Amino acid sequence: MSTTTTGKPIKLDSAGARQLARPSSLWMDSMRYLFRNRLAVIGMAIILLLIIIALFAPTIATHDPLQPMIGLPGHTGRLQAKAPCIHLLGCPAEEVEHYLGLDLNARDVFSRIVYGSRVSLIVGFLAVMFSIVVGTMLGMISGYFGRWVDNLVMRFMDVLLAFPSLLLAIVIVTVLGPGLQNALLAISIVSIPVYARLARAQVLAVKEYEYITANRALGAGPIRILFFHIFPNSLTPLIVQGTLGIGGAVLEAAALSFIGLGAQPPDPEWGAMLSEARSYVFTAPHMVFFPGFAIMITVLGFNLLGDGMRDALDPRLNRI
Amino acid sequence: MVKRFGLGMLLILVFVALSVPVLAQDAPANMTVSDGGLITYAAESCDYGGEILSIEAVDETTVKFTLCYADPAFPSKVAFAAFGIRSSDQLEATGGGGDLLSAPMGTGPYMLDHWDLGNEIVLTRNDSYWGDAAIESTLIFRWNSESAQRLTELQAGNVSAIDNPGALDIPVVQGDPNLQFLPREGTNVFYVGMNNTIAPFDNVKVRQAVAYGVDKQRIVDQFYPPGSSVADQFMPTSIFGYTPEVEPFPYDPEMARQLLEEAAAEGGFSLPIETTISYRDVVRGYLPSPGVVAADLQQQLAAIGINLTIEVQESGTFLDNASAGRLPIFLLGWGADYPDATNFLDFHFGVGANDSFGTKHPEITEPLQAGARLADFAERYPYYIEANTAIRDLVPMLPVAHGGSGIAYKAGVAGAHTSPLGNENFSIMDDPTSDTFVWMQNAEPISMYCSDETDGESLRACEQVIESLLAYEVGGTAVVPSLAETYEASEDLTEWTFHLRPGVTFHDGSALDSNDVVMTFAVQWDAANPLHVGRSGAFDYFSGFFAAFLNAPES
Numbered sequence: 001m002s003t004t005t006t007g008k009p010i011k012l013d014s015a016g017a018r019q020l021a022r023p024s025s026l027w028m029d030s031m032r033y034l035f036r037n038r039l040a041v042i043g044m045a046i047i048l049l050l051i052i053i054a055l056f057a058p059t060i061a062t063h064d065p066l067q068p069m070i071g072l073p074g075h076t077g078r079l080q081a082k083a084p085c086i087h088l089l090g091c092p093a094e095e096v097e098h099y100l101g102l103d104l105n106a107r108d109v110f111s112r113i114v115y116g117s118r119v120s121l122i123v124g125f126l127a128v129m130f131s132i133v134v135g136t137m138l139g140m141i142s143g144y145f146g147r148w149v150d151n152l153v154m155r156f157m158d159v160l161l162a163f164p165s166l167l168l169a170i171v172i173v174t175v176l177g178p179g180l181q182n183a184l185l186a187i188s189i190v191s192i193p194v195y196a197r198l199a200r201a202q203v204l205a206v207k208e209y210e211y212i213t214a215n216r217a218l219g220a221g222p223i224r225i226l227f228f229h230i231f232p233n234s235l236t237p238l239i240v241q242g243t244l245g246i247g248g249a250v251l252e253a254a255a256l257s258f259i260g261l262g263a264q265p266p267d268p269e270w271g272a273m274l275s276e277a278r279s280y281v282f283t284a285p286h287m288v289f290f291p292g293f294a295i296m297i298t299v300l301g302f303n304l305l306g307d308g309m310r311d312a313l314d315p316r317l318n319r320i
Numbered sequence: 321m322v323k324r325f326g327l328g329m330l331l332i333l334v335f336v337a338l339s340v341p342v343l344a345q346d347a348p349a350n351m352t353v354s355d356g357g358l359i360t361y362a363a364e365s366c367d368y369g370g371e372i373l374s375i376e377a378v379d380e381t382t383v384k385f386t387l388c389y390a391d392p393a394f395p396s397k398v399a400f401a402a403f404g405i406r407s408s409d410q411l412e413a414t415g416g417g418g419d420l421l422s423a424p425m426g427t428g429p430y431m432l433d434h435w436d437l438g439n440e441i442v443l444t445r446n447d448s449y450w451g452d453a454a455i456e457s458t459l460i461f462r463w464n465s466e467s468a469q470r471l472t473e474l475q476a477g478n479v480s481a482i483d484n485p486g487a488l489d490i491p492v493v494q495g496d497p498n499l500q501f502l503p504r505e506g507t508n509v510f511y512v513g514m515n516n517t518i519a520p521f522d523n524v525k526v527r528q529a530v531a532y533g534v535d536k537q538r539i540v541d542q543f544y545p546p547g548s549s550v551a552d553q554f555m556p557t558s559i560f561g562y563t564p565e566v567e568p569f570p571y572d573p574e575m576a577r578q579l580l581e582e583a584a585a586e587g588g589f590s591l592p593i594e595t596t597i598s599y600r601d602v603v604r605g606y607l608p609s610p611g612v613v614a615a616d617l618q619q620q621l622a623a624i625g626i627n628l629t630i631e632v633q634e635s636g637t638f639l640d641n642a643s644a645g646r647l648p649i650f651l652l653g654w655g656a657d658y659p660d661a662t663n664f665l666d667f668h669f670g671v672g673a674n675d676s677f678g679t680k681h682p683e684i685t686e687p688l689q690a691g692a693r694l695a696d697f698a699e700r701y702p703y704y705i706e707a708n709t710a711i712r713d714l715v716p717m718l719p720v721a722h723g724g725s726g727i728a729y730k731a732g733v734a735g736a737h738t739s740p741l742g743n744e745n746f747s748i749m750d751d752p753t754s755d756t757f758v759w760m761q762n763a764e765p766i767s768m769y770c771s772d773e774t775d776g777e778s779l780r781a782c783e784q785v786i787e788s789l790l791a792y793e794v795g796g797t798a799v800v801p802s803l804a805e806t807y808e809a810s811e812d813l814t815e816w817t818f819h820l821r822p823g824v825t826f827h828d829g830s831a832l833d834s835n836d837v838v839m840t841f842a843v844q845w846d847a848a849n850p851l852h853v854g855r856s857g858a859f860d861y862f863s864g865f866f867a868a869f870l871n872a873p874e875s
Contacts, residue, residue, distance in 0.1 A: 068619060070538055080542050080612075081488055104612045105619075106542060260601075265615045265630045276611060279468045283488040 026313075033312040040308020046301030054117045061111035062099070065268045068106040069096075079106035081277075081284035101286040104276055105266075109287060112268035113294050119269045120250045120298060123184050127249040128242050130188040135195025136231075136238060142196065143203030144226050154200065157193040165190040166255060173261040180253075180269070183262040187252045191245055198241055202234030240310040247302030254295050270295045348849045350870060351842065359835045361842040362386075363870050370868035375841050377834035381820040383789075383804075390813035392695045395790055395799045396658035398818075401743065401770045401779040402861035404786030405803055407826045408839035416843055416853030421767035426786030427803060429454040429747035431827040438764065443784060450824045454747035455735070458756040461781050463764045467603065470760050474499065474728055479758040480751040481729040481736070484603055487545040493728040500731050503547040504738035506722035507556045507797075508606040508655035509664070512597075512617065513717040516678035518648040520593050525583035527715035530649075531569045533576030533624040534617065540721045543612050547724025553708050554664055554719045558740075560697060561661020566708040568719075576624040592625040599630075599651035600638035603762050604776070605725035605742065606653030613720075614651060645675030652676075653723070655776060656741055657861070659797040661704055662692050667864050669711060677716035684710045695813045737795040742776045743783045745794050771844050772854030774861065785827075789818050789837065803832065846870040 034040050053060055069075045074096040084101040085091035100109040142153040160168065172186035173179075206212065207230055215225050254271030256262035263269030270291040277287035347353065352360045362374035366388035373386040387394070397403070404426055414420045424432055429451070430443035441461040445454045462479060464470050467486030474482045475496070485493055485501070493501040514521040514530065521527055536550045555562040584591050597617065599610045607613060611632070618628045628649070633641065641647050657663050667673060669684045670692075684707055691703030727744070729736040734750040751757050763777045770782035791802035801807075804818035824832040843851040844862040848871035852859070863869055 066619065068542075068616065070542055078542060104543075104609065105615050260632055265611070266618060279466050279486055280488055281468055282471070283468075283486070283492060 030309075030312040034308050037308040037311060039304045040312070043301045043304025043306075043308060046297060047305060050117050050121060050298060050301065053114055054121050057114050057118055061108075061114040062097070063108035063111045065107060065111040065115040066266045069098075069102060069108065070106050072096075075106075080104055081280060081287055082106070083284070084109075084286055100290045101284070103273065103287050104280070107266075109273075109290055112273060113270065113290055115268045116270045116273065116291070116294065117298075119180065119263060119267065120253060120295070123180065123187070123253040124246040124250040124298075124302070127184050127187040127191070127253070128245045130185075131191040131245070132195050132238060132242050134188070135192040136199040138192070139196035139199025139201075140203050140226055140231065140234070143200035144207060144222065144230065150200075153196070157196050160190065160193045163190075166252060169252060169256060170259070170261060173256060178261045178264060180257075180263045180267065183253055183256045186256070187249050190252075191249070194241060194245070195238060198237050199234060202237060203230055206230045206233050236313045240306060240313060243302060243309050244306035247299040247306065250298050250302070251295065348842075348846055350846055350848075357835070359838045359842075361838055361846070368868055368870055368872070370845075370870065371866040372841075372845060372870075375838050375845075377838050378817070380833050381822060383818045383820070383834045383837045385816045385818075387814045387816070389693045390695050391692070392697075392700075392813060393658065393660040393662050393692075394809070394813070394816055395807065396660055396663075397865045399788050399790035399792055399799050399802070400657050400861065400865070401783045401786070401788065402657075402773070402865075403788050403841065403844075404770060404782055405788060405832065405837055406786070406840045407828070407830055407832075408836045409830060410826075410828075411839055411843055411851050416849075416851030417769075417855070420769040421855055424768040424782065424785050425827045427824050427826055427832060428783070428785045428787050430459050430784045432768075432785060433458075435768075441765070441768075441781060446827060448825055448829075450821060452748075455750040456746075456755055456757040459746050459784060460756060460758045461765070462758060462760045463762060463777070464760060465603070465762055470762075471728070473760055474730070477730070477753070479760040480733055480749075480754075481727055481757075481759055483727055483759075483761040484605065484608065484725050485728045487543070487608055489728075490545055490726065498731050500729050500733075500736065501726055502729065502736060502738045503724055503726040504605065504742070505558065505740040506548055506605065506724045507558060507659065507740040508604075508653055508723055509551050509554055509556060509719050510606040510613075510651070510653040510721045510723055511551070511554065511717040511719045513642065513647070513650045513652055513676055514715065515645055515648055515676065516714075516716065517645060518678070520583065520589045520595070521648055522678075523583045523586065523588065524714060525579045525586075526593070527718075528569070528713075529576040529579040529583070529624060530621065530626070531576075531712075531715050531718045532572045532579065533626075534620055534718060534720065535571045536720050537571070538620075539613060539616060543609055543616065544721055545608060545724055545726070547726070549722045549724075551719035551722050554668070554711060554717070555661060555704075555708070556656065556664075556722050559656060559659045559661065559664070560700075561665060561704045561708075563701070563705045563708045565705055566712055568712060573624050580625050592622075592627050594627050595629070595648050596631050597628040597649045597651070598633055598638060598641070598647045600635040601632050602635050604653060604723075605655060606721070606723040607651060608723060608725065610651060617651075642676045643674035645678055647676070650676075656797070658741070658792070661700075662688075665704070665707060665711075666692055669707070669716060672863060672867050681710060681714050681716070683714065684716075739792070739795050740797055741792055743780055743792065746784055748794065767855045769854055771840075771862065772856060772859050803837075847872045 069079055079102055081104055082102040085095050085098050087093055087097055098108050103109050138153050142150045168190045169186040172189060173182050176182040212225060212229060215229055253262055257269045257271030258275040263272045273291040274288060281288045350361055350363060358377040360376040366373055371387055371391060373388050376384045378384050407425060410425055422435055429446055429449045431446045433442040433444045435441045443459040445457045467489060470482040471485055471489045473479045490501055493499045514527050516522050540548050540550050552568040553566055580591060597614060599614050601610055614630050618630055621628055642650055642652060654664060666688050670688050671685050687703040687706040691700045694700045727738050730751060732752045735748040746757055746759060749757055761777055765778035765781040766773055766775055768782050770779050787802050789804040790799050793800045803821055803824060805821040807816060807818040809816050820832060820834060826832060843849050844859045846852060847869040
């Protein structure tokens with residue numbers, strides 16, 4: 001695109017010409033590209049839906065997620081792993097509706113999945129936020145100052161990267177003790193190196209730009225340069241990686257809960273629900289299918305959005 | 321003073337160090353060998369605290385046990401798999417461990433072909449078996465801890481039978497014309513143990529509150545397979561020692577809350593109580609779905625003011641922690657080894673019991689001690705009323721359920737049965753579709769030296785290969801002859817003489833004689849015997865059944 005010296009938009013008369021109504025920024029452009037990407041929009045819709053479900057869980061859930069239905073009105077006989085009951089689909093009207101059936105402790109699976117979205121989203125967002133903050137700090141310091149600082153930080157990151165991430169998370173949780181908070185911490189720690197390396201690579205490139213040299217000539221200190229001039233220009237890949245990382249964090253939290261190191265009973269968590277029900281995959285598939293589906297759709301949502309963001313924020317991609 | 325003491329100690333240490341190898345080369349102090357080579361193993365007196373005074377090879381085929389006190393359950397005890405007779409030559413050759421654990425050799429209808437660790441145990445028919453030879457030429461033990469996978473294997477025809485189908489899978493098995501389900505009677509008990517040395521369970525009112533606050537009926541109705549029942553007391557109803565006169569505490573959450581408030585008022589803690597409940601995530605007949613029951617208890621006890629954090633521990637760690645008395649409240653159970661009160665009550669609450677419930681109560685140990693030494697059931701009975709009443713009131717644990725379990729067989733399997741003791745006999749079974757019988761259970765045997773194992777999954781494998789002096793009837797609990805053709809007891813039940821079956825040979829072809837019997841018992845009995853090694857060296861069953869080891873190291 002080109003503008004006149006006065007800044008007024010001009011009409012381009014090439015083949016793919018369009019009228020530019022107002023000045024454009026990288027962010028505005030990216031957003032526009034993002035919304036034009038159908039898959040990314042689907043991803044965004046999924047995430048938005050999940051956030052709404054998590055926020056309004058008490059309204060959406062039909063039952064208390066921790067309360068076994070044993071002895072409650074309308075519930076008789078053996079309730080363990082009872083199949084879904086939906087009146088519209090032919091379930092007798094005298095039975096209480098349970099959209100996704102009951103679990104092994106006769107708790108409502110639908111309500112547990114609804115409440116489980118809170119756990120998964122919180123873990124996903126917090127874990128990624130923590131690792132982005134710590135990882136970016138370390139990476140920027142390492143990249144900007146170089147020499148022994150760089151060596152020290154990055155070799156430590158190499159050590160962390162040398163372990164398979166889930167294995168390292170298991171080790172951390174085993175040391176700290178099982179529980180959701182410790183699982184969150186473990187997931188954060190294992191993903192720090194990814195952001196540290198990304199931030200360092202960005203800083204290494206950006207700090208050679210002339211405007212940084214100009215800044216330094218003007219007398220700006222390293223902190224000012226690092227945080228006000230380098231950081232904003234290194235943000236793009238971090239955002240993309242972060243979005244993709246949330247999906248990964250949700251999956252890892254579910255994996256840790258599956259092996260009993262994450263959420264502890266009776267908390268509703270999708271991975272733990274899967275684990276409880278794993279022996280009943282043929283006899284009571286509703287207990288396995290729905291938590292598994294919830295994990296899948298969440299991870300899919302973040303991955304679609306992440307992919308879309310990567311395309312939208314990449315200035316090298318040739319777009320009209 | 322210090323110096324002199326140090327020197328003395330040094331001299332003693334040097335003396336001991338020098339004498340150890342000398343002692344090891346000689347026969348153990350308690351063992352004498354006659355001119356004819358017959359072994360007698362005897363304690364100097366009964367002062368060591370155990371039940372056995374001597375074991376004597378009277379002649380080649382006769383063994384006499386002399387006891388310190390009457391033991392009416394003695395035949396039931398020697399029939400147990402932990403006392404399977406080993407060849408004394410093999411005991412000697414293996415040094416009491418090693419191949420004894422992994423390459424068992426006995427007199428049974430099957431002998432070990434190979435044990436593919438982590439995968440399967442392959443047994444082949446013993447063609448020179450003294451009784452009816454096994455029907456199938458090969459018996460394979462496999463294992464899988466997931467009930468869904470066990471069922472899939474059975475449905476696919478890869479295995480002939482599976483142990484403990486999941487509660488929800490039982491209707492599937494029953495509805496499948498190619499399969500049959502045989503229930504197994506629940507001669508076991510699932511209990512919630514509480515340690516009276518760990519606060520707040522050191523207050524009997526808290527333990528009683530738990531007893532009032534748990535709706536056992538709900539747990540059995542919802543989470544146990546058909547054939548299970550609520551446990552009124554520790555003893556299963558079908559075994560001597562069950563006393564219907566002793567009424568359990570009713571389910572009364574209001575009473576439970578009141579007791580907790582009183583206990584809290586006495587000081588030491590505030591409500592709600594925060595504590596950790598532990599269990600091991602393994603399926604056993606007494607507790608088919610541990611995680612689910614733990615979660616339900618968590619919910620039930622929260623209602624009376626006890627907030628539980630659930631902690632799953634690895635099976636071995638959990639058992640060690642429980643016996644060492646490190647767990648405040650835990651889920652565990654017990655299955656009958658032989659049908660008598662002593663197997664249940666003495667093992668858990670008697671003087672020789674481990675520390676899982678904390679310090680012992682004389683109100684319980686005294687009647688148990690008296691009851692165990694009497695022969696007449698009518699005379700023993702009042703003592704068990706006394707003991708069961710004390711157990712109810714002091715609540716070392718809360719008995720919850722007697723779990724029914726079962727086995728799913730292929731429909732055509734002949735001789736299919738279940739045993740209330742969990743020791744199914746595969747030599748009489750016939751899978752018509754194959755000349756191999758494949759059995760799939762919950763877990764791999766830990767070792768096959770069952771004198772030093774307590775896990776039922778190990779014991780069942782041992783029982784196919786190794787036989788005891790007596791046996792339990794197939795599918796029942798009555799004691800029947802096995803390696804001993806006949807036996808008799810003196811009038812006061814302190815002398816038991818066993819007459820071995822002639823012509824029995826071990827799998828290596830050597831003949832069974834009375835020395836094998838003496839040595840099998842002696843290496844477990846005498847802690848100073850160089851062959852007293854085993855896997856862990858605990859020999860839990862020996863000390864549990866016969867009260868104490870000879871020459872036990874002082875703790």
